[in-house]
Amino acid sequence: MTAAFTPAHVVPPQVAYVQRQFARRRASVGPVRHFVRQATSGHLPADRVDDVIVCASELATNxxxxxxxxxxxxxxLGFEDGVLRLEVHDAGDGSPRVREAAVEDDHGRGLFLVAALADTWGTSHRDGPGKIVWAVFRSAKSADA
Known part of the structure; x- marks a missing residue:
């Protein structure tokens, strides 16, 4: 009987998925950031973790x-092969879009930041009311992102 083995250069994909529900109140944004930091540490380099936290904070605020x-x-948060997918599911209507905020505006820059920090982002339908707003982050930031 011969033993099966996996060659050292073949690494099976690492897949992880975590989720958490948050109350619709302003005080939830801090716990969202904490949850994302805890969940992403060790999966991405520190600078990419910071990008994910900023995006999670902006999407939670939205x-x-x-x-x-x-x-x-x-x-x-879903992790697979060095790629992280952040999703925020909400019951709100509408389709988010990047907008150009005026200098004096005190809001309206969230999706601009998400578009700048994530490798890609978008929206999807979900079961039930509302939408999913998602952002994807690779271990190393893409040159074309």
Whole structure:
């Protein structure tokens, strides 16, 4: 009987998925950042973890603004082969888009930051009301992102 082995150069993909529900209130943004930092540490380099945290904070803030009262929002993180996918699920209507905020505006830059920091981002439909806003991060930031 011969033993099966995996050659050293063949590494099986590492897949992990975590999610957490948050109440629709301003005080939830800090816990979102903490959750994302804890979940991403060790999966991405520190500078990319910082990018993910900023994006999670911006997407959570958007979810607070667009989710109806009494509804929660969910933050999901999926890791596979050095790529992280951040998702924020909310029950709000509409389709988010990057906008150009005026200098005097005190809001409206969140998706601009997400577009600048993530390798790619977008929206998807979900079961039930609302949408998923997602952002993808590779271990090393893409030159064309």
């Amino acid at each position: 979810a607070l603004q667009h989710t109806p009262s009494g509804r929660d929002f969910r933050v999901c």
